[in-house]
Amino acid sequence: MEETEAQRIAVFQQLADQRLEASYRLANAILRDESQSQDVVHDAVVVAWQRWPSLRDPGKFDAWFDRIVVNVSRNRLRDGRYRRTSDITFEQRSLVTPDATSSVHARLLLEQAFDKLKPDDVVVLALRHFLDLQLEDIAMLLDIPLQTVNTRLRSARSRLRGLLDENSSDQVPR
Amino acid sequence: MNDRDLDLALAAMGASHTRVRVPPALRDRVRAVPEHAPRQRRWLPRLPRWRSQSMFSATKFVVAGVILALFGGFLLRGVMTQPSEEQLPVVGASASAPAEPTHPVPTSLEPSAEPSGSEETTPLVWERVEIPAGMGYESLHHSTGTYLVASSSDRTLVSRDGLSWSEVPVTGEIVASYAGTLVVATATGFSTVQVAGDTSAPEGLLTLDGLALPPGASRLNSKFAYGPAGLLFAGCKNRACPTHRDVWHTADGRSWERAAKLPNGGFEDPIATADGFVARNGLGGTWAEMYSGDGRTWERVNKPIDDFYELVGSAPSGTLLLHEGIPREPANALAVVTRHGLEPLSVPAKVKARWARSEPDGWGAGGLGLVGIFDGLVALSTDGTTWHLGTLPDSVPHLRFGDNGDGRPLLHVTEDMVLLETTTCLEPDPLEGSPIPPYARDRSDRAEVDCPGLHGSGQKTVWFRGTPR
Numbered sequence: 001m002e003e004t005e006a007q008r009i010a011v012f013q014q015l016a017d018q019r020l021e022a023s024y025r026l027a028n029a030i031l032r033d034e035s036q037s038q039d040v041v042h043d044a045v046v047v048a049w050q051r052w053p054s055l056r057d058p059g060k061f062d063a064w065f066d067r068i069v070v071n072v073s074r075n076r077l078r079d080g081r082y083r084r085t086s087d088i089t090f091e092q093r094s095l096v097t098p099d100a101t102s103s104v105h106a107r108l109l110l111e112q113a114f115d116k117l118k119p120d121d122v123v124v125l126a127l128r129h130f131l132d133l134q135l136e137d138i139a140m141l142l143d144i145p146l147q148t149v150n151t152r153l154r155s156a157r158s159r160l161r162g163l164l165d166e167n168s169s170d171q172v173p174r
Numbered sequence: 175m176n177d178r179d180l181d182l183a184l185a186a187m188g189a190s191h192t193r194v195r196v197p198p199a200l201r202d203r204v205r206a207v208p209e210h211a212p213r214q215r216r217w218l219p220r221l222p223r224w225r226s227q228s229m230f231s232a233t234k235f236v237v238a239g240v241i242l243a244l245f246g247g248f249l250l251r252g253v254m255t256q257p258s259e260e261q262l263p264v265v266g267a268s269a270s271a272p273a274e275p276t277h278p279v280p281t282s283l284e285p286s287a288e289p290s291g292s293e294e295t296t297p298l299v300w301e302r303v304e305i306p307a308g309m310g311y312e313s314l315h316h317s318t319g320t321y322l323v324a325s326s327s328d329r330t331l332v333s334r335d336g337l338s339w340s341e342v343p344v345t346g347e348i349v350a351s352y353a354g355t356l357v358v359a360t361a362t363g364f365s366t367v368q369v370a371g372d373t374s375a376p377e378g379l380l381t382l383d384g385l386a387l388p389p390g391a392s393r394l395n396s397k398f399a400y401g402p403a404g405l406l407f408a409g410c411k412n413r414a415c416p417t418h419r420d421v422w423h424t425a426d427g428r429s430w431e432r433a434a435k436l437p438n439g440g441f442e443d444p445i446a447t448a449d450g451f452v453a454r455n456g457l458g459g460t461w462a463e464m465y466s467g468d469g470r471t472w473e474r475v476n477k478p479i480d481d482f483y484e485l486v487g488s489a490p491s492g493t494l495l496l497h498e499g500i501p502r503e504p505a506n507a508l509a510v511v512t513r514h515g516l517e518p519l520s521v522p523a524k525v526k527a528r529w530a531r532s533e534p535d536g537w538g539a540g541g542l543g544l545v546g547i548f549d550g551l552v553a554l555s556t557d558g559t560t561w562h563l564g565t566l567p568d569s570v571p572h573l574r575f576g577d578n579g580d581g582r583p584l585l586h587v588t589e590d591m592v593l594l595e596t597t598t599c600l601e602p603d604p605l606e607g608s609p610i611p612p613y614a615r616d617r618s619d620r621a622e623v624d625c626p627g628l629h630g631s632g633q634k635t636v637w638f639r640g641t642p643r
Binding site: 009012013016017020021024025028029032034035037038041042045046049106107110111114125126129130131132157160161164 | 180181184186187188189194195197199203204209
């Protein structure tokens with residue numbers, strides 16, 4: 001292997017390694033599934049490596065790579081076969097009633113509502129509320145205008161609230 | 175729930191999903207990527223237009239590839255000829271009895287010349303159809319024809335034409351299918367549902383009703399393959415196995431046998447063939463294709479290079495497998511996997527395809543397809559040598575095919591038609607005769623339709639049904 005190629009690999013590995021924790025949190029915030037998140041981060045690294053020659057400024061690696069992680073995560077959500085692995089078994093769910101552990105029940109309703117949201121809604125809600133990103137940062141990450149972020153967020157919250165209202169009438173969440 | 179309560183609930187939920195640490199295995203996998211994931215495919219040259227043509231996004235390119243793949247089956251039926259025994263090397267039925275290769279094993283996949291396969295262009299008639307939304311789709315081949323299966327968490331629908339759908343009783347998650355039979359998993363076990371032919375029992379396949387999970391096993395991060403050789407289940411015995419799966423096999427539908435430990439942990443893409451199973455085994459960027467005749471003992475398929483990324487389907491005889499080329503590159507590299515190595519397939523020179531797809535039971539019924547977005551063509555083949563070209567619907571170039579070129583559009587092929595799934599703007603809908611909305615971004619490697627924010631994300635899924643003219 002030529003020395004220059006070895007250097008290129010070393011730089012990429014260092015940058016990817018440094019960003020790994022943050023990108024894993026980012027993927028897991030969107031997917032809420034550690035196994036899926038691991039696959040997505042790995043896929044994102046493959047994509048980044050294949051596009052590595054197109055990144056002219058390594059100083060912009062973090063933002064560039066985060067954008068890839070978001071896109072790969074969103075596409076994973078769009079996959080019709082995507083199913084999140086729940087930490088709570090069906091048997092455990094059946095024991096949770098609104099009267100019993102209300103906070104757990106509310107969490108289940110929220111998780112269930114998230115499962116029904118569109119991928120774009122999940123992404124914008126996760127970035128804003130799970131990762132506490134500012135709207136400007138979300139706009140930069142998604143590469144969309146700030147006003148579009150506002151609109152998406154407002155719509156996503158509205159849809160989430162609607163799903164929660166709809167689900168709250170169920171006695172036992174599925 | 176008011177705004178404040180919603181904010182608090184979301185913050186609490188987010189805290190639980192962001193307090194995660196990178197597992198050491200993932201760090202190892204990531205570090206290995208540069209040494210095992212080539213940046214450029216070697217089979218076909220990089221296409222100059224890939225970087226310079228701005229009218230078509232990478233996502234569109236991907237979508238087109240999918241469409242081409244799905245069309246392969248119906249277009250090719252009656253047009254293509256089945257590959258001869260000489261063309262298709264056969265994997266031996268026994269994992270332990272090595273057979274002589276029917277073709278020389280290549281030592282390199284560098285192109286030696288222009289693809290030699292023949293190419294004809296056939297117009298396709300496209301129509302937009304309304305089919306159940308929010309579901310996952312797959313093609314299910316059977317001796318009586320190809321069926322489309324649409325499933326979600328609570329419904330399963332079956333169709334022969336993509337227009338009319340009927341509901342079938344499925345309680346659980348569809349995890350595998352073969353020859354008209356679905357394998358359904360619940361929290362505690364498995365069952366089979368026959369949706370084609372004589373629905374009273376699977377056609378020459380195991381009935382799995384009453385089969386429980388192997389003791390101590392979990393379906394977390396699990397993979398399945400189902401076929402004449404039985405049911406293969408790769409799952410976990412605890413949560414700490416995202417990349418190291420345990421593999422079980424049942425040959426009678428009642429009891430499980432544990433497979434021998436695979437050498438390198440990971441177990442991906444298991445596919446049932448007529449005489450066994452094939453899967454990928456490995457970690458990080460190092461993967462090996464494995465073959466098993468009985469689901470319990472596995473042998474490595476000798477392949478010359480590591481440029482291939484994913485097993486995408488099997489051939490009708492069950493003895494061949496198709497590899498997909500390096501993903502997210504503008505052209506596909508395709509090869510057949512046998513026990514003896516890889517055999518490269520020709521790729522139509524006209525089609526600047528990105529994705530390939532072969533349906534289960536593949537080339538005889540579903541066919542093999544490529545989709546080119548830059549050129550608006552789909553390419554279909556039953557033998558990987560002779561290709562039939564079709565045209566994409568006029569409006570497809572205006573759709574988005576995933577984000578940043580990473581999306582994988584869905585394409586389903588039957589003998590008579592092809593279904594293409596993509597997304598478009600909710601309002602205005604560019605497909606309803608209004609002007610195509612401007613591209614929000616138009617860069618060398620990325621362009622997508624800007625859906626005006628009237629409804630937030632403002633997108634919806636649309637389907638096209640293509641039939642030969």
